[in-house]
Amino acid sequence: MLQTAAPVVTNRQPVAPAVGEGLDWAALQPLLLATFGAEVTETWLTPLQPLGWLGGVLTLAAPTAFFAMQVQTKFVPTLEALLSEQTGQPVQVQLQVVPAALRAAPAAAPFAGTFQPLGAPSVAAAAAAPAAAGWQHSSKLDGRYTFATFVTGKSNTFAFTAAQSVAATLARGEAPGFNPFFLHGGVGLGKTHLMQAIGHAVLATRPNTQTMYLSAEQFLNKFIKAMQDKTQQKFKEIFRGVDVLMIDDIQFIAGKDNTQEEFFHTFNHLLGEGKQIILTADRPPHALVLEERLKSRLGSGLTVEVHAPEEETRLAILRTKAESMQVQIPAEVLNLLASHIASNVRELEGALNRLVAYNRLTGQPITEALAREQLRDLFKAYTRILTVEDIQQKVANHFNIRMADMHSPRRAREVARPRQVAMFLAKQLTQRSYPDIGRSFGGRDHTTVMHACQQIENLLPRDPQLAEHVQLLTKALTGRSL
Numbered sequence: 081m082l083q084t085a086a087p088v089v090t091n092r093q094p095v096a097p098a099v100g101e102g103l104d105w106a107a108l109q110p111l112l113l114a115t116f117g118a119e120v121t122e123t124w125l126t127p128l129q130p131l132g133w134l135g136g137v138l139t140l141a142a143p144t145a146f147f148a149m150q151v152q153t154k155f156v157p158t159l160e161a162l163l164s165e166q167t168g169q170p171v172q173v174q175l176q177v178v179p180a181a182l183r184a185a186p187a188a189a190p191f192a193g194t195f196q197p198l199g200a201p202s203v204a205a206a207a208a209a210p211a212a213a214g215w216q217h218s219s220k221l222d223g224r225y226t227f228a229t230f231v232t233g234k235s236n237t238f239a240f241t242a243a244q245s246v247a248a249t250l251a252r253g254e255a256p257g258f259n260p261f262f263l264h265g266g267v268g269l270g271k272t273h274l275m276q277a278i279g280h281a282v283l284a285t286r287p288n289t290q291t292m293y294l295s296a297e298q299f300l301n302k303f304i305k306a307m308q309d310k311t312q313q314k315f316k317e318i319f320r321g322v323d324v325l326m327i328d329d330i331q332f333i334a335g336k337d338n339t340q341e342e343f344f345h346t347f348n349h350l351l352g353e354g355k356q357i358i359l360t361a362d363r364p365p366h367a368l369v370l371e372e373r374l375k376s377r378l379g380s381g382l383t384v385e386v387h388a389p390e391e392e393t394r395l396a397i398l399r400t401k402a403e404s405m406q407v408q409i410p411a412e413v414l415n416l417l418a419s420h421i422a423s424n425v426r427e428l429e430g431a432l433n434r435l436v437a438y439n440r441l442t443g444q445p446i447t448e449a450l451a452r453e454q455l456r457d458l459f460k461a462y463t464r465i466l467t468v469e470d471i472q473q474k475v476a477n478h479f480n481i482r483m484a485d486m487h488s489p490r491r492a493r494e495v496a497r498p499r500q501v502a503m504f505l506a507k508q509l510t511q512r513s514y515p516d517i518g519r520s521f522g523g524r525d526h527t528t529v530m531h532a533c534q535q536i537e538n539l540l541p542r543d544p545q546l547a548e549h550v551q552l553l554t555k556a557l558t559g560r561s562l
């Protein structure tokens with residue numbers, strides 16, 4: 081069960097001074113026990129693994145996003161205060177989600193067990209490494225983008241597995257198997273997330289790995305700056321010193337000839353040295369506007385497409401996000417979002433965030449009605465796509481009549497009723513007017529359409545079979561119930 085009581089901070093026992101100038105994680109345990117109590121320490125703090133200690137920032141690995149969230153909100157402030165006191169400098173605690181399976185055995189991780197303040201030998205060595213010149217490395221990674229928080233489904237399992245395999249090879253200290261690893265796909269489908277997850281996983285097991293993540297745009301800007309400042313040599317050294325180079329949205333360097341050239345050299349150099357290169361783009365290598373030789377090199381490793389998630393995966397993503405935000409959202413609201421926002425995970429998340437923010441600001445419960453109201457703009461965009469022809473086709477198939485019967489003057493009941501249903505749905509699900517709909521049904525008068533809509537509306541409460549047909553059709557056409 082969750083511990084909700086505030087940590088006990090009084091009653092603190094004096095603690096042996098830290099070993100040398102640093103702190104010993106093991107030696108901290110009594111202090112943690114005294115401060116937080118045995119239950120909290122064992123449940124929430126002992127499972128955290130120290131990953132790194134640099135510049136007053138202590139990075140700890142948590143096994144899941146939920147775990148990290150709990151620790152963050154309940155214990156990190158006190159932990160930071162304690163560590164600041166112990167080290168005599170402001171300490172910031174950063175949590176990183178590292179699934180247990182990807183963690184190193186304690187002996188393999190240089191930071192496990194002890195951590196040292198800035199200036200201690202291992203850190204000084206890291207700071208002296210060329211890539212640490214200010215815009216390096218794990219600080220660039222978004223803590224949320226880990227394998228643990230990535231939800232998989234048919235659309236992205238292959239990309240996920242490939243990314244994990246790249247990470248696992250590097251974590252074992254082996255030469256890259258897929259090089260470069262090239263992820264491509266539409267906007268907001270998780271390319272950046274997967275790329276950074278590789279970075280996190282590698283750093284979790286090998287914190288000294290020189291990883292560098294940057295957008296192609298940043299690469300471009302740094303390159304231009306280096307030319308202006310005449311520091312090209314330093315620029316070269318920095319990039320050529322990395323073990324894992326991640327460049328996001330590589331399509332941005334298309335057409336930038338000098339940058340392309342420099343990128344190509346860096347790229348070849350790193351490949352030659354057996355360093356891992358990971359790239360993303362909005363299209364596959366051969367479709368990029370780049371020099372041929374560069375395109376062919378980019379596609380020479382493993383190229384994987386990330387597809388738009390199917391509805392089931394969208395739903396799973398929403399559930400995971402809701403859980404990590406610690407909000408209860410009714411299933412019908414999640415279904416509504418998953419069925420309407422189909423093309424982009426970022427938009428899906430955005431919709432969820434909007435509802436949660438609204439709920440927190442106004443206190444109104446998140447209901448289906450609220451979601452429809454608040455997200456009207458998103459849903460409208462969806463309804464607009466639906467045409468009268470789509471509806472006619474669907475209804476004709478459903479009732480097993482010919483499309484031509486939608487337009488024909490035939491008044492036999494077996495075609496007249498489905499036609500009325502189609503008119504009714506056209507009015508409900510599109511923005512078209514009565515006369516306009518009439519024209520799409522073989523030039524019928526607008527009063528005929530009005531009459532059809534009225535008739536179906538009257539029948540719905542009394543005719544459960546018809547109601548079910550209408551429900552099924554609505555769901556098939558829009559993904560939601562009427």
Ligand code: ADP
Binds near residue numbers: 232236426
């Ligand atoms: P891209 O780089 O392809 O444009 P991002 O990686 O930035 O997309 O993803 C957009 C947002 O959607 C991010 O917040 C990311 O965490 C989230 N996201 C995308 N795919 C998934 C997934 N499969 N599971 C969880 N979150 C995802």
Ligand code: MG
Binds near residue numbers: 328329
């Ligand atoms: Mg991206």
